[in-house]
Amino acid sequence: MTPALGPVDLLGAWIAIFLTMAILSFLYGDNPFYKLAEHLFIGVSIGYIVVVQIKNNLWVKLERPLSPWDLVPAILIAMMFVKLASRKLAWLGRFPLAVVVALYAGQSVTGLVGSDLGDQIKTASRSLIVDKIDLNSAPPGELSQVPGVSPAIAAKLVIERTARPFTSLDDALSRPSLTASERADLADERGLLVGTEARAATESNRVDWFGVASGVLLLVALLTGLLYFYFSIAHTGVLGRASRVGVWILMVGFGASFGYTVQGRIALAIARAQDIRGTFVSPADAAQIHGEVAAIVSSVIIVAGIWIWERRRAGVAAPGEAS
Amino acid sequence: MHWSDRLQRFDRRWIFLIMALAIVIPLYVPIGLPIKARPMTKAAFNAVEELHAGDVVLVSMDLDPASTAELEPYYRAVMLQLKRKGVKLVFATLWYQAPPLVARWLRETVDVAIAPPGTPGYEGLPDRAYVRNQDYVYLGFREGKQNIILGMGANLPGVFGGKTDDGTPFADIPWLRNIHGLGDFKLMVLVSAGAPGAKEYVQFAQNRYDLRMVAVTTAVSVTDLAPYYQAGQLLGIVAGLAGSAEYEVMVGKPSIGVQGADVLNAGHGVVIIAIVLGNLAYFASRRRKK
Numbered sequence: 001m002t003p004a005l006g007p008v009d010l011l012g013a014w015i016a017i018f019l020t021m022a023i024l025s026f027l028y029g030d031n032p033f034y035k036l037a038e039h040l041f042i043g044v045s046i047g048y049i050v051v052v053q054i055k056n057n058l059w060v061k062l063e064r065p066l067s068p069w070d071l072v073p074a075i076l077i078a079m080m081f082v083k084l085a086s087r088k089l090a091w092l093g094r095f096p097l098a099v100v101v102a103l104y105a106g107q108s109v110t111g112l113v114g115s116d117l118g119d120q121i122k123t124a125s126r127s128l129i130v131d132k133i134d135l136n137s138a139p140p141g142e143l144s145q146v147p148g149v150s151p152a153i154a155a156k157l158v159i160e161r162t163a164r165p166f167t168s169l170d171d172a173l174s175r176p177s178l179t180a181s182e183r184a185d186l187a188d189e190r191g192l193l194v195g196t197e198a199r200a201a202t203e204s205n206r207v208d209w210f211g212v213a214s215g216v217l218l219l220v221a222l223l224t225g226l227l228y229f230y231f232s233i234a235h236t237g238v239l240g241r242a243s244r245v246g247v248w249i250l251m252v253g254f255g256a257s258f259g260y261t262v263q264g265r266i267a268l269a270i271a272r273a274q275d276i277r278g279t280f281v282s283p284a285d286a287a288q289i290h291g292e293v294a295a296i297v298s299s300v301i302i303v304a305g306i307w308i309w310e311r312r313r314a315g316v317a318a319p320g321e322a323s
Numbered sequence: 324m325h326w327s328d329r330l331q332r333f334d335r336r337w338i339f340l341i342m343a344l345a346i347v348i349p350l351y352v353p354i355g356l357p358i359k360a361r362p363m364t365k366a367a368f369n370a371v372e373e374l375h376a377g378d379v380v381l382v383s384m385d386l387d388p389a390s391t392a393e394l395e396p397y398y399r400a401v402m403l404q405l406k407r408k409g410v411k412l413v414f415a416t417l418w419y420q421a422p423p424l425v426a427r428w429l430r431e432t433v434d435v436a437i438a439p440p441g442t443p444g445y446e447g448l449p450d451r452a453y454v455r456n457q458d459y460v461y462l463g464f465r466e467g468k469q470n471i472i473l474g475m476g477a478n479l480p481g482v483f484g485g486k487t488d489d490g491t492p493f494a495d496i497p498w499l500r501n502i503h504g505l506g507d508f509k510l511m512v513l514v515s516a517g518a519p520g521a522k523e524y525v526q527f528a529q530n531r532y533d534l535r536m537v538a539v540t541t542a543v544s545v546t547d548l549a550p551y552y553q554a555g556q557l558l559g560i561v562a563g564l565a566g567s568a569e570y571e572v573m574v575g576k577p578s579i580g581v582q583g584a585d586v587l588n589a590g591h592g593v594v595i596i597a598i599v600l601g602n603l604a605y606f607a608s609r610r611r612k613k
Binding site: 027028048049052053056057064107108111112114115116118119120122123141144147150151152188253256257260261262263264266267268269270271272273274277279280 | 336339342343346347350359362365368369372373389391392393395419420422463464465466469470473484523525526527529530531541542543545546550551553554555556562563564565579582583586587590591594
């Protein structure tokens with residue numbers, strides 16, 4: 001028989017559901033239940049941060065023998081707090097800030113220059129002429145880039161072509177070592193613009209026109225987008241029109257970002273609904289928690305509480321109107 | 324009142340209610356829309372599929388409870404994929420909120436088999452329960468953000484004091500003795516909710532040590548990371564809940580992610596309809612005023 005959840009676990013689950021409904025009550029309007037949940041969250045978070053940082057960060061460092069170098073951060077922290085004691089010596093607080101700023105600036109420059117500038121410029125500068133992947137000669141890693149070709153399929157294609165070179169895409173994709181589900185996956189990806197037909201061939205030096213068009217479009221988008229932020233010349237004439245294209249490119253980018261943000265926010269709501277339903281615990285535990293019932297009871301309590309609170313607010317306002 | 328004015332003065336709380344219904348109803352009445360993996364999700368999957376038994380993989384769990392909605396489905400799917408490959412796993416985290424979550428997830432997904440032989444509805448290779456300090460290690464949490472990443476890159480044992488979170492020395496674990504820095508891992512799986520996370524790993528370590536990395540991230544961060552995928556700095560990106568659902572389908576064990584993706588489609592439908600109606604009302608109102 002499944003062990004029953006302890007009273008503390010059960011209470012914890014119900015409190016979590018109540019607080020979820022309390023937070024969601026903000027969608028109706030600000031109310032005391034929302035404020036209660038919000039303050040609880042802030043208080044518990046801060047308490048948790050303090051304990052975790054002391055346990056995992058500070059105590060770990062204090063447990064080992066201290067060296068003279070350990071005095072350096074202590075002195076810097078003390079210098080930061082000097083300005084609380086004396087305004088005359090407040091200038092001492094600038095040195096630790098300078099150390100932190102310089103440290104992060106140095107790290108960021110070396111990190112960002114390589115990853116955000118160097119590699120990105122290298123990718124943007126690559127040749128616009130893109131060749132189709134030759135199924136008869138490409139290494140397995142490159143074969144995996146063909147739509148529908150997994151590493152397992154790529155390995156099989158390498159063996160097949162060694163036995164008998166491919167004469168066409170149909171020949172390659174219908175070899176006997178491929179399973180029915182692998183053939184179905186490949187059939188799904190056949191397509192003229194972006195699918196297997198567009199990206200792969202059975203001979204070398206065949207131009208991938210979709211790849212070329214993509215490359216040109218990306219280059220135009222990059223240059224016009226950057227041009228929008230070039231303010232040394234007035235945006236008129238050809239430059240103005242190119243800058244306008246850049247604005248549209250940026251708006252497409254912001255739209256994509258907005259779409260992903262919407263997805264993220266809805267995912268948060270979905271997780272709360274799944275949690276109330278008991279998706280993340282075992283069926284036995286979910287049966288004991290009765291999440292849906294707890295949610296309904298919490299909602300009734302909150303709705304009733306908000307109704308009473310609004311009536312009391314209206315009652316307090318009414319005597320003033322009567323006089 | 325003209326319909327466009329009525330629509331523009333519509334109480335938005337009705338939209339909240341409709342959204343709530345759009346989220347709750349599909350949980351009980353699944354729609355079952357098909358899920359097709361995007362290229363960057365497939366690329367992330369393929370990068371893990373190329374591993375062999377005995378390869379050492381770092382799993383950096385940089386998340387908090389708020390992001391589990393989007394990241395947990397992928398985490399569970401990739402754990403199954405990694406364990407059935409028989410790779411050795413090294414877990415670590417850079418977020419202070421993560422340790423209790425990591426401890427629970429290790430108990431639920433690594434210390435036990437996720438899909439033992441005979442699992443109903445699963446036709447792939449089974450996995451097994453992993454043994455701590457034999458098949459996987461948990462290094463624990465370290466504060467320091469990119470400084471820790473830089474330290475891990477140069478001297479990983481030094482950052483963690485040469486011991487795992489439970490005090491076992493690295494020297495006592497044979498397959499860990501050859502791990503001196505991030506460059507010694509065959510692959511890095513970044514479960515990333517924000518900063519420090521995938522972006523910082525790319526900026527401060529990938530370029531320096533030529534690392535192979537895949538990342539799952541919350542949807543809001545995908546547009547920031549997409550250029551890294553296009554440049555090959557990240558081998559693949561799994562984008563939020565939708566990407567996690569795609570990954571579950573690819574691994575062959577649909578679960579909470581696929582269930583969530585159904586609801587996500589319904590929610591997106593409500594948003595799209597609201598945007599279309601809002602725009603129609605705006606342009607109709609503008610034309611009427613002209």
